[in-house]
Amino acid sequence: MKHLTILVPDVQTANSTISCIVGAYQIFTGANDYWKRIGKEPLFTIVTAGVGTEAVFINGLLSMKPQVNVSTLKKTDLILIPSLTPEFKTALEGNILLIDWLKKQYENGAEVASMCTGAFMLAASGLLEKRNCSIHWSSADNFRSLFPNVNLKTEKLITDEDGIYTNGGGFSFLNLLLYLVEKYYDRETAIHCSKIFQIEIDRQTQSAFTIFTGQKSHGDDVVIKAQKYIEDHFCEKLSVEDLSKFCSVGRRNFDRRFIKATGNTPIEYLQRVKIESAKKSFETTGKTVSEVMYEVGYSDTKAFREMFKKITGISPVHYKNKYNKNLNDSLYDKV
The missing domain is CATH 1.10.10.60 (Homeodomain-like)
Structure with missing residues (x-):
């Protein structure tokens, strides 16, 4: 059985962070359940992992306790990074530990996927250098200024390169999850999940959702x-x-x-x-x-x-x- 780790950051989070964590857990659990119903063994052991004992979201309204500390996970097959604050500047505190851990896991053979602004953490690890990346269109300018050596593709809904996956913004992380379900399970399971969770399958672009405002924070x-x-x-x-x-x-x-x-x-x-x-x-x-x-x-x-x-x-x-x-x-x- 493969191992899936959903990261639970405890700093630099956003309201959408918890949506990504819960959505990922539900969809992969749904894929496992479907495989059990058709007589197959579940594909993934799924855990949430962080560096703190508790992560607090939405000004204290919600809290989440990671199931394990990342330091106890010596080997995983797939890592999911939830969205972070779009005002990300540099990695802080616990996120530095998460970044170090995911770099080691990638070097050890794990694949890594970032959801929406989770790409900031992924880029801060250096794993996106000279690679393609998608992110929410509204965070593109900040991302470019911080990581100029990453090939940002804001028109793409999903990028897939060398075992590293990224996706656009908002709730399009659900499309990335379906993409990963199809890649790891099969097309039949992805279609089943798309119907159960009512997510359009095979979306390729986020261009139609982009609101062009022009980069004006450059100071020229x-x-x-x-x-x-x-x-x-x-x-x-x-x-x-x-x-x-x-x-x-x-x-x-x-x-x-x-x-x-x-x-x-x-x-x-x-x-x-x-x-x-x-x-x-x-x-x-x-x-x-x-x-x-x-x-x-x-x-x-x-x-x-x-x-x-x-x-x-x-x-x-x-x-x-x-x-x-x-x-x-x-x-x-x-x-």
């Missing part, structure tokens, strides 16, 4: 000035030359500073601002795709559709049908 006043101008004039015809002149900076230097500060080229930033505006129109108005396209400064339908899908992962029509409440209400009325 020239780039801030350019960002504000783009956001105020995105529906107009803008060029990088116009922006660099507006900011009184040479084109090459402007490009370099903008990319360093925001993680996007000026053109990429402009496109993301346009598409974010288009998304809001689709969500809140009855405008057609063509009307929204012209409103945000596109004149080529194909180019607009391709850029919208590149950024959100779905087509404009699909997005509108999915998120426009008035449209959905009218559909329900016809049923």
Whole structure:
């Protein structure tokens, strides 16, 4: 029988930390129970493990006692790291001990999966250096500043590389758990768990959930000035030359500073601002795709559709049908 360890941090936690711990325990217990029902031996022994005697969550409202101390676990096969505070800066106190332990376990053959902002702990261990990683889109800027050598893939819902798994944000950790159930058990068990816990299986991207606000904590006043101008004039015809002149900076230097500060080229930033505006129109108005396209400064339908899908992962029509409440209400009325 394999061994699964669900970590219980006692510092740098968030409200979502306990959701990840309980969700992981339920889903893997459900997978074990399913195997017993079909005549197979349970695949995993499941334990929660920490370094303290008790972890407290949600301002003392809930507490959890880890079943074992990690120091007593000499060998495990799979380690799950729950989400942590999105304001993570450096590993503190008990989390340092957890990091040292999971590094040794990985070197000893264990696989490691981080849920949402649990990627901060995983990256702090050094195991994500030069590897791909996903995280909640709202924590991406902080993550990049702390771990510039990690290949952050915020459009990905799940990454899988060298026995290290990460996933996006919020409750998408449930999709990672299904992914791991399929990998360790089988497809049949993953489908069973998806039905029992009512989780959509095979989700691949979190792009449609991203709200683009632009990285503005970089401290470069020239780039801030350019960002504000783009956001105020995105529906107009803008060029990088116009922006660099507006900011009184040479084109090459402007490009370099903008990319360093925001993680996007000026053109990429402009496109993301346009598409974010288009998304809001689709969500809140009855405008057609063509009307929204012209409103945000596109004149080529194909180019607009391709850029919208590149950024959100779905087509404009699909997005509108999915998120426009008035449209959905009218559909329900016809049923």
